[in-house]
Amino acid sequence: MSGGVLHVDEAGKFFMADDGMQARLDADELDDGDVAFLTRTGHLRRPGLQTHAATFAAARRRCTAGPLDYLILVPTLRCNLACSYCQVSRADVGSRGHDWSEKTIDAVLAIVRGLDVRAVKIEFQGGEPTLRPDLIRRIMDAVPSDVDATFVVCTNLQEVGSEVLSIFDREDVQISTSLDGAAATHERQRTGAVDRTDLFLCNLDFLLDRYGPGKISALPTIDPASPPSASELIEAFSSRGLHSIYLRPINYQGFARKRHPHARDLNADWRSYHEEFVRTLIARNWADHTVVLEESYFSLLLRRIFRPGQDRHVDLRNPNPVGRDYVVIDHDGQVYPTDEARMLTRSGVIDLAIGDVERGWDTPERAALDAASTNDGDPHCEACAYKPFCGRDLVDDVARYGRVDLPRPETEFCRRHLHLFDLAFELIHSEDEAVLFSLRRWLGLAGDDVRLAVPR
């Protein structure tokens, strides 16, 4: 990198060696200052506490999945929209046979009643789950009383009836929706008609007004071929008090495989769009300190760089245990390791179900996926400075290339993350206060005294 050579250890501790230090490292001729620096930063260690601490820190970089505490439930596949890139083969709103059967409901309820954890997150997806508020209620009522549950309803907000509203009113409910940018963009990609767009925006603003922004998250889906301008997107979110924007490229799934074939290779355009977006946010945050906006995925990468154990984002962790701490239960009772695995199966590409609600999911299918769901031992990953922060997304590789054994640098996942980590480390080593201001806020720091870079 400009400014020197980045060194990262197994535990993710890093420092930047300038040319002089790098030459001394290469020649194995460290001076006293180097030794003091490497000791202070934990790269040279005394036996005892410091070696134990380093071992522990390296171990913490490895994700260990606990018991099931995150459920994605699809009570119905029916939906009242047909977005151009719908990630599943959704069903018409009036069709039959696309909701949980009574038998499936009983099995799902038994799973929920059997949850044996302190806290659980249950996310309702679809289709449009608010078409079946009765099923949402039954699940909510089945959570054991000593389990602290959070519910997320993922909805297109086309219709918010009184029954749905009474669910939203609960304190343990979060609302997640899609907002693709300004009204015209949202209409082109999702609603397809001005009256339906108005309905959505009207419902969104009504709910924001009713609860404040803390209860609602909105995600934009971006078509890399014609992304909205960063300022359009920022305005659409910040004007509503929504401060977290998670840039989500069209998934190469579902309808998108046919209607957006270019989505297979996100390519350099997407990467530079993402980077520009982050830089635009930095300038915007510096210009107006009172409100700090973030791109959630970039913030996640930053947190993973500095802190071990940030493994709750299940698409970016290593190893990435499959079907352990979270599963997706589809409308027909089939169980999938991720939502993307469900979509691939629905699209008829490959059956990635790992079981079903009746026979469970401790199956050979799960074991097969689990065995490959790691970066460990991959020669490219083992040689990569970013390995302690990065992850493994098998399903993404299967979706794009039909296989999981491509040389990693040839995958979109790898190219995208290499680029983002490069950007992150460039910004971490920036001396521009505007950059550091945003980085510190995105990392959850309260003050501006901490140095993020570790220069010699």
Next chain:
Amino acid sequence: MIPLALAASSDSEAPFVTRLAGSEGNGAGDSRCIASSSEESLWSGPHGLLRIEHPREAVSGDVVLVRPAEGRLDRLLRSGSRHNSLLVTEQCDQLCVMCSQPPKKTHDDRFDLLRDACLLADAGMTIGITGGEPTLHRERLLDMIEDVLAARPDLSFHVLTNAQHFRREDVFRLRRPEYVKVVWGVPLYSADPLTHDRIVGKIGAYERLIDGFAHLMLAGARIELRTVLTRTTVEGIVDLADMVARDLAHVEQWSLMGLENIGFARNRWSELHVDLRDGFEPVGHALDVATLRGVRARLFNVPLCHVPEPFRHAAVASISDWKQRFGEACSTCRARSACSGFFEWHPPALLEEVTPL
């Protein structure tokens, strides 16, 4: 203040422990109330009759240690309180400059009585163990903890220790499953060995502490790291934060604690005390270092209005109910219920240094 010692008389001659169980008590160590007025209450239990100069309601459910020869009882475990500590010894091998409970040379072994008290504790209670230095009597202490947790797996312990006396061979013992219910509260004052040694008044204490941390870590012990904020410790707090993030990131919490005007600190207040209202910067810096590296750091015993707004989420309403006090101006403060307030023994002249929020 809630009184912790009460005048009492009893038939028994030897000290004993009993639970003041109200009218329904019928457990082995329970005393039942047979009469109560606004001034006193009369109790009947396995050790005969017990008269307490306090009405029944205020002490009901408490586990008490009765010392008939001295005509008093100690409320060891107050029912419903989250702040119950048992003093196991007054001996200590350190002499910290700010010690709130200066040590004594002699030791009065009460472990058997204290174990009886723990066995009578409310379900699910966390019992604090303090001193002196509890691990000076390591065998007796560990035996007590293990006995109690074997019989009462619902209980937990929080033990304050200087971690000078753990040895390599303790690692296997401390790995026993009971110790999942034990948190060790260990003070560390500086990343600089000499500074730490000076503060705790013992040469070589830092090196022994680092070894102690290594043994505890190999045992998988749960640790709460504690640093009292004094002029000296605040000076080195950022370096200390770097060290904690590097070598002690496994601790469950790093507690930065405001100074208590008691014990040795009383006579050294002006030399030790830091006014965080204008000296917060290094503390905030240290809190951010911890946050950055995923170490949970919290501020104790510091009123919210002494903490800059962006850092207030780290401040805990920490001061125990029986020793908490507020200034007069605090009556109008909207954050009072979330605030630590001051210690009862805070310098009275400083009580009004508050800014109602």
